[in-house]
Amino acid sequence: MIVIVDYGVGNLGSIKNMFKKAGFKAEPSSDPAVIRDAEKLILPGVGAFDAAMKKFRETGLVPVVGELVLEKKVPVLGLCVGLQLMTLGSEEGTEAGLGWFDAETIRFKFDAERANLKIPHMGWNEIHVRRQHPLVDGLPADSRFYFVHSYHVVAKDETAVLAETEYGVTIHSILGKGNIVGAQFHPEKSHKFGLQLLKNFAERVS
Amino acid sequence: MIRPRVIPCMLLKGEGLVKTVKFKDPKYLGDPINIVRIFNDKEVDELIFLDILATTENRRPNFELLKKITSECFMPLGYGGGIRDMDDVKQLLSIGVEKFVLNTSAVENPSLVRAAADHAGSQAVVISIDVKKTLFGKYEVFTRAGKKGTGLEPVKFAVDMEKQGAGEIFINSIDRDGTMQGYDLDLIQRVAEAVTVPVVACGGAGNVQHLAEAVKAGASAAAAGSMFVFQGPLRGVLISYPTQEELKKAIP
Numbered sequence: 001m002i003v004i005v006d007y008g009v010g011n012l013g014s015i016k017n018m019f020k021k022a023g024f025k026a027e028p029s030s031d032p033a034v035i036r037d038a039e040k041l042i043l044p045g046v047g048a049f050d051a052a053m054k055k056f057r058e059t060g061l062v063p064v065v066g067e068l069v070l071e072k073k074v075p076v077l078g079l080c081v082g083l084q085l086m087t088l089g090s091e092e093g094t095e096a097g098l099g100w101f102d103a104e105t106i107r108f109k110f111d112a113e114r115a116n117l118k119i120p121h122m123g124w125n126e127i128h129v130r131r132q133h134p135l136v137d138g139l140p141a142d143s144r145f146y147f148v149h150s151y152h153v154v155a156k157d158e159t160a161v162l163a164e165t166e167y168g169v170t171i172h173s174i175l176g177k178g179n180i181v182g183a184q185f186h187p188e189k190s191h192k193f194g195l196q197l198l199k200n201f202a203e204r205v206s
Numbered sequence: 207m208i209r210p211r212v213i214p215c216m217l218l219k220g221e222g223l224v225k226t227v228k229f230k231d232p233k234y235l236g237d238p239i240n241i242v243r244i245f246n247d248k249e250v251d252e253l254i255f256l257d258i259l260a261t262t263e264n265r266r267p268n269f270e271l272l273k274k275i276t277s278e279c280f281m282p283l284g285y286g287g288g289i290r291d292m293d294d295v296k297q298l299l300s301i302g303v304e305k306f307v308l309n310t311s312a313v314e315n316p317s318l319v320r321a322a323a324d325h326a327g328s329q330a331v332v333i334s335i336d337v338k339k340t341l342f343g344k345y346e347v348f349t350r351a352g353k354k355g356t357g358l359e360p361v362k363f364a365v366d367m368e369k370q371g372a373g374e375i376f377i378n379s380i381d382r383d384g385t386m387q388g389y390d391l392d393l394i395q396r397v398a399e400a401v402t403v404p405v406v407a408c409g410g411a412g413n414v415q416h417l418a419e420a421v422k423a424g425a426s427a428a429a430a431g432s433m434f435v436f437q438g439p440l441r442g443v444l445i446s447y448p449t450q451e452e453l454k455k456a457i458p
Binding site: 011012013014016017018020021046047048051118119120121122123124125146147148166167186188189190191192194195 | 207208209210211246249251252276277279280281282283299300301302303304324326327328329330373374402404426427
């Protein structure tokens with residue numbers, strides 16, 4: 001079973017619904033025993049970086065999930081702030097991130113010409129696949145996803161960038177390295193495109 | 207780059223969907239689940255459901271019905287109507303609603319705005335402001351399904367709500383509702399200039415050109431009811447939504 005790590009943050013109902021539509025069972029849980037049994041993990045997240053990181057630490061689940069992901073190589077998909085938590089840290093706060101990606105989370109910074117762009121980046125935007133990975137297999141060229149975020153990730157390691165998206169600047173919208181993958185957008189709210197991506201995670205990412 | 211969002215706004219009355227004119231004369235459209243399925247097939251940008259009786263009937267959201275809706279709904283979904291406390295907010299989140307639309311509660315219990323934003327993030331909190339022009343031509347905020355005048359001025363109220371933690375302002379003109387004659391662009395522009403969060407325009411859209419006008423006035427998204435559910439001068443019920451190509455062309 002896919003377990004959605006429930007640390008009190010994120011829209012778990014939507015993620016569960018989309019996996020169900022894709023033909024997979026995904027259940028939210030905060031029980032270490034259930035999480036240890038998971039075939040795959042989802043790390044959700046919305047809102048502020050520090051609030052999410054603190055709540056995740058308070059549950060005591062960080063070492064449990066960390067061991068599964070880093071040592072047992074259990075596939076994990078971070079969504080939105082869930083992806084940001086996988087970086088070294090965020091300009092939004094002072095908490096240390098999980099550091100699973102050699103990447104930072106920074107605020108959108110636009111040049112004068114694009115200064116009128118609204119933050120958060122909210123709405124449907126296209127992704128441009130930069131590197132082949134099971135997570136992005138078969139996504140059509142015009143794939144669009146629902147984004148809502150004020151900070152974005154920047155990978156120092158280019159080989160981890162699976163897809164990019166344009167919003168005033170070029171952002172790294174999907175990161176992936178082996179069993180660890182993450183998306184800045186919300187596949188659970190992105191029609192057939194999100195369905196394909198979650199299906200890929202369930203079937204192909206190992 | 208992103209294209210401004212175009213959002214069908216659906217009104218729940220009991221277990222059915224209706225469409226009003228100036229917040230009156232609800233016309234029955236059909237079963238919400240069927241209509242959600244059609245909008246889902248048409249890959250709409252986002253959907254908003256407003257239960258227009260919940261507050262006046264003094265009851266909570268119809269969670270059972272919403273559960274059926276969210277299981278058919280694979281786009282961002284906002285819900286408003288009868289949300290009174292954090293229990294309601296948490297229950298909505300758990301069934302897959304990620305935007306809470308607060309209207310009467312935002313006026314009568316503004317601390318809920320802050321609490322909901324702290325719990326789920328500002329992006330989850332949409333403040334819906336129903337506005338009517340008074341006899342003296344001034345804009346006034348109305349609550350309780352447009353029945354109760356508050357004496358509040360909408361631009362100032364929108365700014366206050368942003369300070370409280372609102373992530374979006376949904377501005378709806380009661381006078382334009384269901385008329386399909388175009389948005390109140392003056393109102394939209396004033397609100398959009400005053401706040402930094404995205405503004406969703408609602409009330410009066412009759413065609414894609416109207417949507418583009420709202421965006422030009424400063425809205426980040428355009429919502430509409432009638433234009434997505436009625437067809438022709440006799441207002442026959444037919445669910446429609448522009449194609450991606452049509453939207454890209456009209457609202458670049």
